[in-house]
Amino acid sequence: MESPSPYADLSVINLNSTFLEVVDKYYGWKGWVTFMIGVISLMMFSFGLWFLLYGFGRAGTGDTAGVFSGLLAAFLLWTFAFVAVRLGRFEWAYYTHYPIRLNRKRRLVRVLRKDGSTLAAPWDDVFFTLDQDAGFWEVRGHVLEHDGETIKETFALGAFRTLNNSEGMPMLLAHWEFFRRYMEEGPAAVARYVTQALPVDGKKESFRVGYEVLASHFRAPGNAGTVLAVIGWPIIAVSSVGRWIAMRLSRIPKWPDEIEEVDRVEADDPYTIDARINPPELR
Incomplete structure (x- = not known):
């Protein structure tokens, strides 16, 4: 069976003869949760303030029940708002992204964990497979114990995820082929498939870049793409605000020295690819 053409997706940060670095699977959707939680929390805070003022207003009339009801409602709404913000911390309280680096020369896989520590495993010892997470299929790497069966740690490789359908699954296999060819055949085998790189190496993305990343999920060829663009534009616009806020609050990841x-x-690596290949407004 012929191997599919490699598909990089919008995931590459750096590609060169030494390593390939990509973003994690959550990077592409970052901002949706921040925006939704921000709106919900603001509504809860506003309603809570209204009930608080209502309760104080009833105090002047001697309405003890009204005072208690207003204060209780305000307390509950503000508590829910606080809990919502805490639950959404995973988008803005840690890192802008969690890079994954494949060192071809040393045949190593490195993954930045949520706590800032680094997972390192030999490429040839990682068990790669396609697996599901919340209904979406993705490429996963299982780091195994010495018995070769017990899973020690798992990470998702690349940013592309899909439902189990006739269009998405071949693209997922092509995404895996991108990584496989880089590690087995070298940068020359995949460099031409990288048409854009993410400008997040040592810095935070701009609002424009964040918008383009979110908009990429709504792009499709033909009439379907036009419909998606019309429907998705307002959603993307407001969610980009949430993404920008989340990125500003998050820390920039950094590999140990x-x-x-x-x-x-x-310095003279002929296959160096990074955000410099992008148009000026997307660097």
Whole structure:
């Protein structure tokens, strides 16, 4: 069976002869939760303030029940708002993204964890497979114990996820092929498939870049693409605000100095690809 053409998706940060670095699976949708929780929390806070003022107003009339009801409603609404903000912390209280780096020369996989520590595993020892998460299929890598069966740690490789359908699954296999060819055949085998790189190496993305990342989920060829663009535009616009806020509050990830030293890229590397290949407004 012929292998599919590699599909990079909008996931590459850096590609060179030493390593390939991509974003995590949550990066592409970052901002939706922040926006929704922000709106809901603001509504709850506003209603809570109204009930608080209502309760104080009833105090002047001697309406004890009204005072108690107003204060209780305000307390509950503000509590719900606080809980909602706490639940949404995963989008804005940690890192802008969690990079995954494939070092081809040393045949190593490195993953930045949520707590800032680094997972490192030999590429040839990681068990890669397609698996589901909340109904969406993705490429997963299982780091195994010495028995070769017990799963020690799992990570999702790449940003592309799909439902189980005739269009998405072939693209997911092509996404895996992108990583496989890089590690097995080298950068020359995949460089031409990278048409845009994410400008997030050592910095935070601009509002425009965030908008384009969110908009990429609503793009499709033909009439379907036109319909999606019309329907999705207002959603993307307001969610981009949430994404911008989340990115501003998040920290920029940084690999330890010892890893950067090992992964040093040659100055004359002919396959160096990064955000400099993008149009000026997307760098």
